[in-house]
Amino acid sequence: MRVVLQRVKSASVTVEGETVASIGEGLLLLVGVGREDGEAEAGWLAEKVASLRIFGDEQGKMNLSVRDVGGEVLAVSQFTLLADTRKGNRPSFIRAADPERAEPLFEYFCERLREAGVSSVKTGVFGAVMDVALVNAGPVTIVLER
Incomplete structure (x- = not known):
């Protein structure tokens, strides 16, 4: 399972011209589920995201988590994060889980993010073609994998 985490001032997802989710300060998560992934990987990553100290404290030092600052999360499923580009010029997505397995995970x-204390967790539309907009704060972008 792979998560690309971006600290944002705001983010939104639009599907067919309609905004389906938006957040203020918090995290935009692009989430890729692999064929071999299970609840253990998903749970570990959720706790890591909720606990990662990447927001500034009173001194401006990265010392607070999204949970600490009461930030929101916008999670977007993105199977293309599992692309294999080692051979040729067309990515292979064979490592990505099929939708029937990926969506429940x-x-x-x-x-699990909610259970870890993140007060607001919003999502895009699984399997839809989405337009994702964000104002990256920092910028801070981190890739997490389990």
């Missing part, structure tokens, strides 16, 4: 990941 993605939902489990989001639920």
Whole structure:
């Protein structure tokens, strides 16, 4: 399972011209579920995301988590994060889980974020073509993998 985490001032997801989710200060998460992933990986990553200290404290030092600052999370499923580009010029997505397996794990990941104390967890539309907009704060972008 792979998560690209971006600290944002705001982020939103639009599907077919309609905004389906938006957040203020917090994290935009692009989440890729692999064929071999299970609840253990999803749970570990959810706790890591909730606990990662990447927000500034009173001195401006990265010392607070999204949970500490009461930030929001916008999670977007993105199977292309599992692309294999080692051979040729067309990415292979064979390592990505099929939608029937990926969607429940993605939902489990989001639920575990809530259980870990993230007060607001919003999502895009699983499997849809989405326009994702964000104002990256910092910028801070981190890749997490389990």
